[in-house]
Amino acid sequence: MIYAKAKKLKSGSYRCLVYDYTDGTGKRHYESFTADTRREAERLAAEYAATKEIKKRPDNMTVYEALDKYIQVKEGVLSPTTVRTYKSARRTHFDDIGNLSIRDITNTTIQAWVSDLTKRLSPKTIANTYGFLAATLDMFLPDLRLKIVLPQKKDTHFYTPSDADIKTLLMQISGTELEIAVLLAAFGTLRRGEICALTDQDIRGDYITVNKAYVRDEHNEWVLKEPKTFSSNRTIELPHFVIEKMSGISGQIIKVHPDALSERFRRAIRSSGLQKFRFHDLRHYSASILHAIGVPDQYIMQRGGWASDHVMKAVYRNTIDEETTKQNAKIISHFEGMQHEMQHEN
Numbered sequence: 001m002i003y004a005k006a007k008k009l010k011s012g013s014y015r016c017l018v019y020d021y022t023d024g025t026g027k028r029h030y031e032s033f034t035a036d037t038r039r040e041a042e043r044l045a046a047e048y049a050a051t052k053e054i055k056k057r058p059d060n061m062t063v064y065e066a067l068d069k070y071i072q073v074k075e076g077v078l079s080p081t082t083v084r085t086y087k088s089a090r091r092t093h094f095d096d097i098g099n100l101s102i103r104d105i106t107n108t109t110i111q112a113w114v115s116d117l118t119k120r121l122s123p124k125t126i127a128n129t130y131g132f133l134a135a136t137l138d139m140f141l142p143d144l145r146l147k148i149v150l151p152q153k154k155d156t157h158f159y160t161p162s163d164a165d166i167k168t169l170l171m172q173i174s175g176t177e178l179e180i181a182v183l184l185a186a187f188g189t190l191r192r193g194e195i196c197a198l199t200d201q202d203i204r205g206d207y208i209t210v211n212k213a214y215v216r217d218e219h220n221e222w223v224l225k226e227p228k229t230f231s232s233n234r235t236i237e238l239p240h241f242v243i244e245k246m247s248g249i250s251g252q253i254i255k256v257h258p259d260a261l262s263e264r265f266r267r268a269i270r271s272s273g274l275q276k277f278r279f280h281d282l283r284h285y286s287a288s289i290l291h292a293i294g295v296p297d298q299y300i301m302q303r304g305g306w307a308s309d310h311v312m313k314a315v316y317r318n319t320i321d322e323e324t325t326k327q328n329a330k331i332i333s334h335f336e337g338m339q340h341e342m343q344h345e346n
Helices: 038-055 063-074 080-092 107-117 123-140 163-172 177-188 192-197 240-245 258-272 281-292 297-304 309-316 321-345
Strands: 014-022 028-035 207-210 213-216 222-225 234-237
Touching (some): 014 038, 028 038, 038 063, 080 123, 080 213, 107 123, 163 177, 177 192, 177 240, 177 258, 177 281, 192 213, 192 258, 234 297, 281 297, 297 309
Antiparallel strands (some): 014 028, 207 234, 213 222
């Protein structure tokens, strides 16, 4: 990293310094970037650092070298999970083009590479890998205009549990630590990393504050970090009975890491006899229920910590089968009523 972590100023703003040059007396000079948030200050610093690196880049830089440089420059503002994903992709998905000079890269070269990846990777993984390459080339070859056709994403359908499913599950795990985790996900829309990071200090009355999460770093280890988006920092009101479940617990509310939590959940689903669904689908349930009962999208986004309604609508606005039946009954009843009125009018 070629810049320091942003530091908070007395004014409440954050300042990030980037090394610029050393003068003839040996004094080091820095560029300063100030913003309202730590993430924004570090983003500005990273972009400035990237510009310096671009100006100094050798004409014979390979794709591998460009990918490495991109990660180095952006590491301070990317989430640990994204850095880990990029480094893994760099190791395993660029064999065909990694040693090529970036000056020799063309749309045809990249399209052939993408087509070859379809033989062994899912459309989603290809899209993420291509996105990594595209961002890198945009940094070092800003004049290159990419026009690449990616494989069509598969419509992956995940089952969204109903109210009845949640009731059955909660009865199965009543009185356990897992019950609290399920309540936080299903009624509070928390992610599993946020649930495992929650402590008694984050609870005030019937409100919880979400300001950290466990994520995997580049070494595949679980580390505690600030949420990757500003919208993930939020305060959520919960039903009082959920708060009471956590009363008396000191330190971490859920004392396992996210993988262990998911494994406990899978065992509980098998024991309950319910249709298989993932722990993350509890967030699908929560968002879908909120939408079904008429909660405005803006409030659903705020409660769930989604950065955009595009993500929420595309991924989380699932229709629950039980609710579908109810709504379809309303639709049919309405049109049958119209037909009945028309017959009487005639």
